[in-house]
Amino acid sequence: xxxxxxxxxxxxxxxxxxxxxxxxxxxxxxxxxxxxxxxxxxxxxxxxxxxxxxxxxxxxxxxxxxxxxxxxxxxxxxxxxxxxxxxxxxxxxxxxxxxxxxxxxxxxxxxxxxxxxxxxxxxxxxxxxxxxxxxxxxxxxxxxxxxxxxxxxxxxxxxxxxxxxxxxxxxxxxxxxxxxxxxxxxxxxxxxxxxxxxxxxxxxxxxxxxxxxxxxxxxxxxxxxxxxxxxxxxxxxxxxxxxxxxxxxxxxxxxxxxxxxxxxxxxxxxxxxxxxxxxxxxxxxxxxxxxxxxxxxxxxxxxxxxxxxxxxxxxxxxxxxxxxxxxxxxxxxxxxxxxxxxxxxxxxxxxxxxxxxxxxxxxxxxxxxxxxxx
Ligand SMILES: [Mg+2]
Numbered sequence: 001x002x003x004x005x006x007x008x009x010x011x012x013x014x015x016x017x018x019x020x021x022x023x024x025x026x027x028x029x030x031x032x033x034x035x036x037x038x039x040x041x042x043x044x045x046x047x048x049x050x051x052x053x054x055x056x057x058x059x060x061x062x063x064x065x066x067x068x069x070x071x072x073x074x075x076x077x078x079x080x081x082x083x084x085x086x087x088x089x090x091x092x093x094x095x096x097x098x099x100x101x102x103x104x105x106x107x108x109x110x111x112x113x114x115x116x117x118x119x120x121x122x123x124x125x126x127x128x129x130x131x132x133x134x135x136x137x138x139x140x141x142x143x144x145x146x147x148x149x150x151x152x153x154x155x156x157x158x159x160x161x162x163x164x165x166x167x168x169x170x171x172x173x174x175x176x177x178x179x180x181x182x183x184x185x186x187x188x189x190x191x192x193x194x195x196x197x198x199x200x201x202x203x204x205x206x207x208x209x210x211x212x213x214x215x216x217x218x219x220x221x222x223x224x225x226x227x228x229x230x231x232x233x234x235x236x237x238x239x240x241x242x243x244x245x246x247x248x249x250x251x252x253x254x255x256x257x258x259x260x261x262x263x264x265x266x267x268x269x270x271x272x273x274x275x276x277x278x279x280x281x282x283x284x285x286x287x288x289x290x291x292x293x294x295x296x297x298x299x300x301x302x303x304x305x306x307x308x309x310x311x312x313x314x315x316x317x318x319x320x321x322x323x324x325x326x327x328x329x330x331x332x333x334x335x336x337x338x339x340x341x342x343x344x345x346x347x348x349x350x351x352x353x354x355x356x357x358x359x360x361x362x363x364x365x366x367x368x369x370x371x372x373x374x
Contacts, residue, residue, distance in 0.1 A: 001073055001116065002039045006066040006105065009033045010054035011306055011371040013334030020142040022168030022201030022226075029335045031306035032057040033368075034104035038074060042115050045363065046107030047308035048100040049276035054373070060101035064088065069105065074116075077109045081282045085255075099254040099279060106280025107312050114358035121360075122318035122353055125285055133317040135328040135351045136162035138303070139199060142173060145182050149189045155330060161349035162195035162222065162325065167212070168203030176208055180215045187219045198245075199225040202252070206235035206242070213243035223248040223270050236267035248272055251301035255279045256286040263294050270324060274301040275316050276309035288320035297324035306335035307343065311359050314344070318353040326351060335371060340364045 011031045018027035030050040037043045048057040065084050072080060081102065088098050114121040122130075137160035140151050148165070155163050165186055167179035187196060198221055200209065209227035223246045228235035230252035240247045250272035253259055256279075262268050271291050275284050284300070291298045298320045300313040310329065317326040328346050329336060337343055339361040344352045354360025 001042075001075065003036060003069045003072050003074055004039045005037045006061060006069050007035050008058040008061050008104075009035070009368065010058055010373045011335055011368070012054070012373045013371045015332055015334065019331065020173075021139075021166040022199070022203035026304065029304055029306070029333060030054050031309070031335055032061070032104060033306070033308060034061055034108045036069070036074070036105065036108040036112060038112060042112050044074070044108035044111035044115065044358065045308055046104040046109075046111065046280060047276045047306055047312070048104035049274055049305050049309065050100070051304070056097045057101045057104065060098055061105060064098070065101055065105060074109045074112045077106065077113065078282050080109065081106055081279065094257060095254040100277050103276050103278065103280040103283065106282050107275060107308070110281040111358040118357050120315065120353070120355050121281065121312070121358060122315040125281060125315065125319040128319050128321070128323070130318045130323070130353065131355065132350045132352045133314065133323060133326045134349055135326040135346050136160070136164055136195065136197060137346075138327045138329050139164040139166055139331055140186070141166050141331060142169060145178070145185050148182050149185050152186045153189055156190050156194055159348045160346065161193075162197065163190070164197040164199055164225075164327075166201065167198050168200035170203070176204075176212050180212055183216055183221070184219060192220065195222045196220070197222045197225060197248070200227045202226045202229040204228055206232070206238040209235075209239045210242040213239070213245045217244050221245045225249065225272070226252065233261060233265060233267060236262065237265050240267050240269070246270060248299065250274070251277070251303065253278070255283050256290060259287050259290055263290055263296065268296070270297045270299050272299050272301045274303070274305065274309065275312045276305050281312065281316065284316045284320065288322075292321040296322065298322050299324045300326055302327045302329050304333065307338040308359065308363075310336055310343065311354070311361055314351070314353050315359065338363055338367050
């Protein structure tokens, strides 16, 4: 089997009301889909995480990385990953857009391997015997506190057993005091039996994060996510050492090299790679070995990515060691449901992993065209 072509399509979908959280207001979801076609008629699909300008990853995939791939056997997927990376790391591209481009390609290659073998990707990755995985409901965004409480209660009424809440308000939105009040109100409303995760989206400094965490230490918080910006490794260490809530991070990190530093410093407890940024399935699996070696917990990130990344993350969750929980995104996301059938729905805290070959769901061409930009 040989790779015949590598091509991208760009998607964008805008919400009628932007979502508000630690990085500000977010109106438009975007994605770059990567289609890798083989000479025996199999096409694999992957996704590169995009927050703005999908043209960038499209150019990297088609102009810089495609020449490494065309004519090669997709079964050499890990070696192709190393060759793509080797082409570019000398230019300083060991983070950022290039890594996101490699991620989309690698995901498509594993989709091909699964389709060729008649197996779901989770089993091609080694399998862990998990036909379904634990999940949490993501996320309650900034609003007036009674509305946030009502949203959390609604998710629990739907059968969820764990919920993520956004904190990290700017001063104009009430700052850290409103953050603390919102979490305490939600804990009071949902009772002691529900897991509550907090996500700062890097909006605090270490001192603020420590202060807020100490005020919430008696509220049985499962983790505090991205308390400080991803480049503030000293800040991560201070937060981890300065209070009692487990620290989570990883959606802004690239590849095993980025996670190596966070983990070596004992800066995090829960590791949250995004398959569409960490280097695809190969990257996610290599980080999984680190998680295993250091006895940490793995919680794949999904969030604002499109449906292929959400689906791929399910296969990551089904196959990595030390899985903690999968991020099931209930907040509005116009690009999540791109398939000919509904995305799996959680039941009482668990979500089914598609078992058909490859990623296991087919893109609905009519839906993809609706969001396609050129
Ligand atoms: Mg997050």
